[in-house]
Amino acid sequence: MKCPFCADANTQVVDTRENEEGDTVRRRRRCVACEKRFTTYERVELQLPQVIKKNGSRTEYQRDKCKASMMLALRKRPVTTESLDAALDRIEERLVQLGQREVASDRIGELVMRELKKLDNIAYIRFASVYRNFEDVNEFSEAIREVEAPPQTPPHGPSTEL
Incomplete structure (x- = not known):
């Protein structure tokens, strides 16, 4: 070294x-x-899947790019660097668990939103507004209701969809 x-x-x-x-x-x-x-x-360096972008092109997963997006949403919010790194670790762990060689960028965006929702509701709303391309106040209201509502567990147990 x-x-x-x-x-x-x-x-x-x-x-x-x-x-x-x-x-x-x-x-x-x-x-x-x-x-x-x-x-x-x-x-440990894990083999993460290729990311399929919305335009169909493929690229390597970049932790720094994902972290930068999350940091932008978390700007001036009371979330520690350790918490952010742990969230990124969980996202990457989930990507590895999928066992796929390629994953759509949309899926990564959903994983990021799930982690931001756990870390900070304001950061979640910020990210969701850009990621989902909110166009009116009703979409903001819907997202706010989503974070205010208690999480609902389906009758079959927790979802493993993502």
């Missing part, structure tokens, strides 16, 4: 810790050359 400060390849691991879920390892490192410390993170 090269030092981000001086680019020397000789670094030492000072401390290693796993997160609570056990899916990420945090390492504190020290550069032997310049003595500065920095942190690295390790996580």
Whole structure:
């Protein structure tokens, strides 16, 4: 691992810790050359499906693009970075569980909305208004009623549709 400060390849691991879920390892490192410390993170790299865009083109799933969209909706909202990262992890976990080589961008949008609804209702409304292309106040009212209503579980148990 090269030092981000001086680019020397000789670094030492000072401390290693796993997160609570056990899916990420945090390492504190020290550069032997310049003595500065920095942190690295390790996580399993999963094979995520290709994304089929609305125009039919295909592209790689990009966590940063998904995160940027969610951060825009969460702007100035009281949601921690850790909560956002956990939501992104759940989205990616769900995409892997689907077991498909390709997934429509609409499906990812629905997963994002589901996670935003858990994190913050205002962020959910913001994202939904752009994602669903609200054109009048009635559509906003409908989305607000949706977040105000208690979640309804179907008689057969929780939905596994997405």
